[in-house]
Amino acid sequence: xxxxxxxPGCALKDQAAGFERAARxxxxxxxxxxxxxxxxxxCGTVYSLSSxxxxxxxxxxxxxxxxxxxxxxxxxALCAMCYNTLRRSSLFVAEDxxxxxxxxxxxxEEPDYExxxxxxHLLQLxxxxxxxxxxxAKVERPLYGLRVAPYYGCMLLRPREVGIDDPDxxxxxxxxxxxxxxxxxxxxxxxxxxxxxxxxxxxxIARERVREIVGAAARRGADLIVTSCPLCTYNxxxxxxxxxxxxxxxxxxxxVIYFTQLLAFALGVQDEELxxxxxxxxxxxxxxxxxxx
Amino acid sequence: MGQEIMERIxxxxxxxxxxxxxxxxxxxxxIYIMGKAYKVPADITLMQAIEYxxxxxxxxxxxxxxxxxxxxxVYRVAGDWRLxxxxxCQTRVEDGMYLVQIPFAPAEKPTYRIEEEEPSGTTLLKxxxxxxxxxxxxxxTKACPQELEVMDYIQAALRGDLEAVxxxxxxxxxxxxxxxxxxxxxxxxxxxxxxxxxxxxxLPVPKHVEERVRKISEGKYEEEFQRIMSLGREEIExxxxxxxxxxGGLK
Numbered sequence: 182x183x184x185x186x187x188x189p190g191c192a193l194k195d196q197a198a199g200f201e202r203a204a205r206x207x208x209x210x211x212x213x214x215x216x217x218x219x220x221x222x223x224c225g226t227v228y229s230l231s232s233x234x235x236x237x238x239x240x241x242x243x244x245x246x247x248x249x250x251x252x253x254x255x256x257x258a259l260c261a262m263c264y265n266t267l268r269r270s271s272l273f274v275a276e277d278x279x280x281x282x283x284x285x286x287x288x289x290e291e292p293d294y295e296x297x298x299x300x301x302h303l304l305q306l307x308x309x310x311x312x313x314x315x316x317x318a319k320v321e322r323p324l325y326g327l328r329v330a331p332y333y334g335c336m337l338l339r340p341r342e343v344g345i346d347d348p349d350x351x352x353x354x355x356x357x358x359x360x361x362x363x364x365x366x367x368x369x370x371x372x373x374x375x376x377x378x379x380x381x382x383x384x385x386i387a388r389e390r391v392r393e394i395v396g397a398a399a400r401r402g403a404d405l406i407v408t409s410c411p412l413c414t415y416n417x418x419x420x421x422x423x424x425x426x427x428x429x430x431x432x433x434x435x436x437v438i439y440f441t442q443l444l445a446f447a448l449g450v451q452d453e454e455l456x457x458x459x460x461x462x463x464x465x466x467x468x469x470x471x472x473x474x
Numbered sequence: 475m476g477q478e479i480m481e482r483i484x485x486x487x488x489x490x491x492x493x494x495x496x497x498x499x500x501x502x503x504x505i506y507i508m509g510k511a512y513k514v515p516a517d518i519t520l521m522q523a524i525e526y527x528x529x530x531x532x533x534x535x536x537x538x539x540x541x542x543x544x545x546x547x548v549y550r551v552a553g554d555w556r557l558x559x560x561x562x563c564q565t566r567v568e569d570g571m572y573l574v575q576i577p578f579a580p581a582e583k584p585t586y587r588i589e590e591e592e593p594s595g596t597t598l599l600k601x602x603x604x605x606x607x608x609x610x611x612x613x614x615t616k617a618c619p620q621e622l623e624v625m626d627y628i629q630a631a632l633r634g635d636l637e638a639v640x641x642x643x644x645x646x647x648x649x650x651x652x653x654x655x656x657x658x659x660x661x662x663x664x665x666x667x668x669x670x671x672x673x674x675x676x677l678p679v680p681k682h683v684e685e686r687v688r689k690i691s692e693g694k695y696e697e698e699f700q701r702i703m704s705l706g707r708e709e710i711e712x713x714x715x716x717x718x719x720x721x722g723g724l725k
Contacts, residue, residue: 194633195595222610222629236657240610290612 185306186253187215188244190224190263192411197260197439199456200411204259204303204441206454210319211311218247218256224263225270227378235284241270242284245298246291257301259441261336261410268300268343302337304353304409304440305345313360321449323362327471329443330366330403330435331355332394334413335374348372354407354440361447366403370394375416384420391420399435404467406437414439418461425462436464446472503569520547520562520573534577540564543647546619549573559617559651579650581661586668593672595634602665605631607658614652614662620645624652624662631669636676639669 193201205215221244229237244267248256258264274281275296285293307316331354338348346353351372355365373394376387395417398406408414417437425434442455446468457465501516505523512527521535536544545562552570562575584601591597599605605628614624623642630638643666652662689695705713 189633191595191633194635220626222625223608223632225609226606236609236611239612240608243610243612288612290616 182209182212182214184214184216186218186248186251186256188218188221188224188256188258188263188267188300190258190260193260197411197414197459199459200259200439200441202454202456203439203445203450206450207441207445207448210445210448210450211316213306213311215257218244219251220247224258224260224266226262226266228266228269235280235287238270238273238280238284239288241267242274242281242294243288243291245271246288246294248298249294250292254297255299255301257303257306259303259409259439261302261334261408262412264300264302264345265336265343268302269340271298271300272342302345302409304337304357307357307444308353313356316357316444316448317360320361320447322447322472324358324443324447324472325362327363327468328366328402328404329358329363330368330398330401330406331358331371331440332375332398332406332408332413332417332437333372334408334410335372335377336410338372354409357440358407358443361444363443363447366398366401368394368397368401368403370397375410375413376420377412377416380412380416380419387416388420391416392424395421395435403435404471405443405464406435407440407443408437409440422461431466432462434462436460436462436467438464503567503571505567505570506572508574509572514567516569517566520549520560520565520567520571521545523567524562524575534575535563538563541647543649544577545575546577546579546649546651547573547575548651559619559655561619561647561649564619576651576654579653581650581653581664583661583664588671588675591672591675593636593676595631595636597672598631598634598636598665598669601668602631602661604658604660605665608632608660609658611657613655613657614660617651617655619649619651620647622646627666627669628660628662631665636669636673639666640673643670 189201208215223240224244225237225240244256248254256267258267274284274294281294281296285291307313331351333351333354338344338346338351341348345351349372355367358365370393374390375394376390380387395406406417408417414437421434421437422432425432427433438457438460442457442464445455457463499515502513503516504511504513506512507524507527507529512523514523514526518526521531521538525531534545536542538545540561540563543561546559547562547565548557548559550557550572551568552572586601608625608628610625610629612625614628615622615626618624622645627639627642630642643663646663646666648663648667650663653660656662702710702713
């Protein structure tokens, strides 16, 4: 087992528990252990764009100190939002030692953060450290016949300096799904915003975004939409639901699942570890129909 | 050295506790209560010092044993920029201490029917949405006179980990200093109380409690209750003393 420090984030311990459960099970199949960071705190949620708002970087830097205390240098996140905020904050303090000095001075109860923690997204770990071929070799349930639409949203790709792939033509999820045996469905809206937190104050904005995103995937015959963000998943599910109906005991919309769930399914992880019960539109019927149990 | 200090503490306390004359006090310090200087015997508690200075507690004092949280006090010591927090009954005076009591925190306290609430992080955020404003500055932790990891339990609340909130906040005495200091205006201690109540709902009822409730509802203690209710004041006092003697509490 190779261990890597792992930052879960709040949503993965609550609403998006299946995202984490499937990741742990899938990684175990690949010989990796996600070692949860001790005493981690919120990533900082929304990255602050003002250059002197140092207070907003206290939360991410405190997490980096936890990594430093372990004597480790890498930290892997699953949630795209946590990844984005942590990664950008790590660059923000690396760019200017004076910023870090002031943050360290404020956190006088902690040892100083010395810099150097590298924040990774799990998709990078799968691509760069584990490797697609290694993953392919461990597939127990090849996803032949399954049409999967990756949905990147914003946080994995933008801004460019923290993007895990080409912000306009990413392929990290497409390649992963193809190595799992599935067919990746391309869509022009896969790198667009889901509406994010507008879903609270201006839900019509999110509804409009989701109509385009899900509509494009549906027209191209996608069986599933796959994300790496609990907020994207919430929007894609909740704003899709009013346009779906029960048919033979199942919702007729397009199920939205996390990439870790698809990975775990293909690697033969047991059903109870896949966390599909948390999905608003159950993906199990279409998986059973296309791939089988 | 340790013995010498203890002796000084004993000596100093005698003036307040047993009414020994000021002339017998050997060591004095100057403290500032709400900005006004007072010379008080060294090594007495803040609470004793406030009384020594002539104040009478109407609020801001309760159990005098570090348990009730009524005597929350903030102070600075000359030469140190840090604002410190303490319970007045549990902290000794230091020379050059500037202090004021904050016996009450004007904090919002939502009402809820606990039996109708789902034990989840969502319930916590429903009643305390400002939890999500936490920037992990840790100021609450630094303000806690109980030395709890307050920020850690707020973070646990955000992720819906009711068990961790319960464990980490269990020794909270609800003095409210965390909430007074919080830049995000979180009401830590009320949120933690809701978390403990919600977590309690998920635990099985202990067998002995179930048994006792059953006996009460079957009327097992009814006769005894009636007997006590019919007693006069003196008889009740005698009964109390007898019981305390049996427990070894009274001589």
